[in-house]
Amino acid sequence: MSNSYGTLFKISTFGESHGPAIGVIIDGCPAGLTIDEAFIQSELDRRKPGQSKITTQRKEDDTFKILSGVFEGVSTGTPIAIVIENQDQRSKDYSHIAEAFRPSHADYTYQAKYGVRDYRGGGRSSARETAARVAAGSIAKMFLRKYSVDISAYVSQVGDIKAPHFSKLDLSKTEDNIVRCPDSDTAEKMISLIDQVRLDRDTIGGVVTCVIKNTPVGLGEPVFDKLHAELGKAMLGINAVKGFEYGSGFEGITLRGSQHNDEFYNDGGNIRTKTNLSGGVQGGISNGEDIYFNVAFKPVATIMQDQDSVDKNGNPVTVSGKGRHDPCVVPRAVPIVEAMAALVLTDFVLRAKSSKV
Template sequence: MSNSYGTLFKITTFGESHGPAIGVIIDGCPAGLPVDEAFIQAELDRRKPGQSKITTQRKEDDTFRILSGVFEGTTTGTPIAMVIENQDQRSKDYSHIAEAFRPSHADFTYEAKYGIRDYRGGGRSSARETAARVAAGAIAKLLLKKSGIDVNAFVSRVGDIEAPPYTTLDLTKTEDNIVRCPDAATAEKMIALIDQVRLDRDTIGGVVTGVIRNVPVGLGEPVFDKLHAELGKAMLGINAVKGFEYGSGFAGIKLRGSQHNDEFYNDGGKIRTRTNLSGGIQGGISNGEDIYFNVAFKPVATIMQDQASVDKAGNEVTVSGKGRHDPCVVPRAVPIVEAMAALVLADFLLRSKVSKLPL
């Protein structure tokens, strides 16, 4: 099982949804980085359950502890270990699926691959694991801030309700509402839809848009470690993600090359592009423009309705949804998308330091 990500800035996460704790080890963070623990906790608070009526009501403080790699508030260059204890597990909520497979969950595939699975909340396959990624991503964000790189994400779509383009929005308003959409009018409609879906004992999907600004030119490693390819890999590794696109994405196929090409110009000695359909990446390498991308999340698989399934023996059974689950995952996915983007950029930032002489 692959539990690690990154080349120079590398993380390894551990723990299960209903185990004693989850955590992460960060290897490769440079020494001398001031660690703002209040910032890390604030990032975790954005992801934690029980935030509002449109998220799961599981109560977890997600309070973290740093076990190593930080001395007197500064990184030492040695591995950073962080742990988050689980506090509000209700394993009995999952006893009914000890032998049965929930539709569209990882139950069947884990059982088939390993011959054993932790059915309590999905064990390792649970999105609870992403708290560890957010903790690591907060460290990556602190590193990126030293270079002026800014990573943001927001909910741009829930069902058929879509926010205006990011270029027209004030992303500082993302945290102004419980759905994390910076457009107040759109947010109100999204919240109403999610709440209705919740009352219907159902779930719905959505899109999180990521925007990375002030990225230096030259991040990305051709041929197989292209920047957009690594961003795609990072996003597709998040629970419930079904799609990733950057720049013009799939809509770009409707244009001709004469419409799609981003023409260069000299902006006071700095080379810029007049448009940004490339999404800030050309040839797999950052060109200095905004990097923007969309991440599609499916409706949460656990619904509070009866569904047909089978058990380990292949017998047809009925699975009833139980426990505490999000009717829509995207509000809590925003900090996860930011964290994974920050981890990708931090890794490439360090790798860029050895791409040409002088070192």
């Protein structure tokens, strides 16, 4: 049913937006890993709703409980179960679409596929589920610390407002503002745009850029499980994502091979590349350079305006957005992108360990 992700480091999430709780089971976490619960909570706090005027005002503490797999602060090697109780559901906000299909939501496709759907906040299709991914991703980040892998995502674009290239930014400043853009001047413009869109009862999309430093050489498989392909799959599986590009991406088509090739050189015994248009991946395998990619998020589908639609019997209806929703999802998507990247890399690190005698 595709509720699981990973090969050796495998997660399975459960729960619905307006159910009693959501959660995740992590299978394959090596024994002996120190589990920093304060760090898990800090990651969940970065994703949770109600953070600022430019996010949904649903109030969820996202306080978690570890039910298994951890003893005296250390992983035991058995499945780690984490549960996050839902606190601030307002299911009545969705009673008006119990029979109707909201434009650009999963309402129609879930009804067509399963013959039944949980209309309260979208049920399983809600981005509320991503809190479970962030909890699992925080443990993956703890594992990657052993290899000094650093994963940093930030908001690089909202609408037509773009931040400078990551090489010109201090990514340690990402959390300095509510939009999570490390360039303060660009951040102010983004916040103003999102706030205006909110007042217009509309939504807007954006881009999250992720940079991964200190990736070990040799992660990824040469054919069907290429590293960049798995990163793409992980990112495209996040709610509202419409695009993924890594390295030079689509801009690379404007270059000739002589301009695009990353030439090698010997850096004190380490093989490096003079440029990094490959985005840290060649032949589907990491080469040790920075991995960087962009993730495009569409405007949130729920808008506080009347829209034409149909009900489940095909009759015309007018649907108007209600409830509490993000005018722009990208500020809260930053920790989700990081979490999914951490899950991919952790899985490949463990697979690399089992690929040699």
